[in-house]
Amino acid sequence: MNLCHCQKAVKYSGAVMTKKLFSGYRALAVVLLLAFALFALTGCSKKEGDKGTAPSAASPQSASPGAAKRPPVPVVVAKAQKADFPVSVNVVGTVEPLRSSQVRSQIGGLITEVRFREGDAVKSGQVLFQIDPRPIKGNIKQLEAELSRWEAQARSAESQLRALEAQAKTAESQVRTTEAQAKVAEAQSKTAEAQASLAGAQEKRYQTLMEKDFVTKEQFEQVKTGSTAAESSLTASKATIEATRSSAEASRSNAEALRAQVEAARASVESAKASGEATGAAIENAKIQLGYTTLTAPFSGLAGSISARAGDLVKANDASLVTLNQLNPILVRFAIPEGDLPDVMRYRKEGTLKVKAELPGRLGETREGKIVFVDNAVDRATGTIALKAEFENSDGALWPGQFTNLRLTLYTLGGAVLAPSPAIQTGQKGPYLYVVGADMTASLRPVRPGPSEGSLTVIEEGLAADETVVVDGQLRLTPGATVMIKPPVGATSETSKEAAK
Structure with missing residues (x-):
């Protein structure tokens, strides 16, 4: 109104x-x-x-003198725990075989036999493929015959060489003999020349004496006959010198010819031996090629798909005939951020570094392994570094190409205070959480969180074990507010009572 x-x-x-x-x-x-x-x-x-x-x-x-009393705020709470906390890095890895080999033929030929089936577990040294060895065996026989021929030729050349070397020695002896004879002839010629000169002088002296009738003509004729004989002896000595010189030159020529024949025979021997060695090397190579006709497994592993059958013609170093993978032990390759590398290297050296892999298809099952490889450089494109872990795999739980979750445990914090990660909030002054006291009031508590794993976070400072913290409902809370504990979503009444306690 x-x-x-x-x-x-x-x-x-x-x-x-x-x-x-x-x-x-x-x-x-x-x-x-x-x-x-x-x-x-x-x-x-x-x-x-x-x-x-x-x-x-x-x-x-x-x-009433104060403001209106606010109703209790419904919250979900949990107890802080004290337990050992493993500090770890979670990554995804790729399973790889410890060893993988693509079996190829090193020679060309016809496959005559395949001695395994696809998917078989083969052992090291087991015969996988057989290539026809007959062409190579025939080549080996031909080369062996050629080697025998070269060896016989070498023996004949060595015999000829020994004979020529003996002849050369004889010729050198003859050269020395004729040179000695030439020297003797020269000495005799000098003697005959001296005698002829003396006889000539005596003849002239006797001729003067005969003209003066100091000697008879018969005496002069006798001296003249001696002089003529001396001249004849000198001429004969000179002829002997020429003959011995000619003989010496002939001996020298013969010796030089024999030496040349010796060198030729020696070269023939070396050539025959070299040809024999080359043939022997060809035989060894052919035997190696013969060994290539039998393809064996380089290690024990699992055979993959076969790409060639009996009757197929293969080429040397062509496509892979089959791939072998060694699955026990097995490797898992993964990468971690480069910032974690110093910790990994430190705790690996200290012996506390552990790695576990989740077994695909086996929920909750893990298997512990060991780090066997750390790459020597950081990948600049991704800022990560590659590692490999080795795992026992006798049951085939890990298979090449699979992805698996890995937990790389660096070290363990003993007696750490753990709080649910959702309880930690971030404010202007840093991380904090709400602690519920015995009077059911919430107090704001600054904390210093540490490493976290899953739904738990280590509280390094600001919280004690067995204190009750607010996990859900913090947005409606203020310091000193009264709370009403409610069960988490999906919890039973028993769980709610435990949370209230």
């Missing part, structure tokens, strides 16, 4: 004012009218509101 009276009064007053100011102040009057009407409406609404709240002010709650 008051609102209606006010509205009527506003309308009446507005009408009166409009009539008085209508001449000349129409626009101003309209503005003032609207402002007055708005003020009047506001005043009426306020009075109506005061009348509506009057009973509430008279209630017992309004009579």
Whole structure:
């Protein structure tokens, strides 16, 4: 009723004012009218509101000295735990065989036999493929015959060489003999020349004496005969010198020829031996090629798909015939951020580094292994470094090409205080959480969180074991607020009671 009276009064007053100011102040009057009407409406609404709240002010709650008490805030809580906490890095790895080999033929030929089946477990040294060895065996026989021929030729050349060397020695002896004879002949010639000179001088002296009748003609003739004999002896000595010299030159020529024949025979021997050695090397190579006709497994492993069958013609170093993988032990390759590398190297050296792999298809099952490889460089494109871990795999739980989750445990924190990760909030002053006291009030507690794993985080400072922390409902909390513990989603009544305790 008051609102209606006010509205009527506003309308009446507005009408009166409009009539008085209508001449000349129409626009101003309209503005003032609207402002007055708005003020009047506001005043009426306020009075109506005061009348509506009057009973509430008279209630017992309004009579209390403080503000109205807020209802308890429903929250989900959990207990802080004290336990050993493994600090680890979780990564995804790829399973790889310890060794993998693509079996190829090193020679060309016809496959005559395949001695295994696809998927078989083969042992090291087991025959896999047999290539026809007959062409190579025939080549070996031919080469062996050629080797025998070269060996016989070498023996014949050696015999000829020994004979020529003996002849050469004889010729050298003859050269020395004829040279000695030539020297003797030269000495005899000098002697004959001296005797001829002496006989000639004596002949001249006797001729003068005969002309003076100091000697008889018979004496002169006797001396002249001696002089003639001396001249004849000198001529004979000179002829002997020439003969011995010619003989010496002939001996030298013969010796040189024999030496040349010796060198030729020696070269023939070396050539025959070299040819024999080359043939022997060809035989060894052919025997190696013969060994290539039998393809064996380089290690024990599992055979894959076969790409060639008996009767197929293969080429040397062509496509792979089969791939072998060694599966026990087996490797898992993975990568970690380069920032974790110093910790990995440190704890690996200390012996605390452990690695576990989840077995694909076996929920919850893990297998422990060891780090066997750390790459020698960081991948610049990804900022990671590659590692390999080795695992026992006698049951074939890990298979090449599979992806598996790995947990690389660096070290273990003993007696660490653990809180659920959702309990930790971040504010302007840093991380904090709410702790519920025995009086069911929440207090804000600054904390210093450490490493986390799954749903748990290590609290390094600010929280003690067995304290109750708020896990859900923090947005409605203020320090000192009363809380009401509610069960988490999907929890049973027993779980709720345990949380309340």
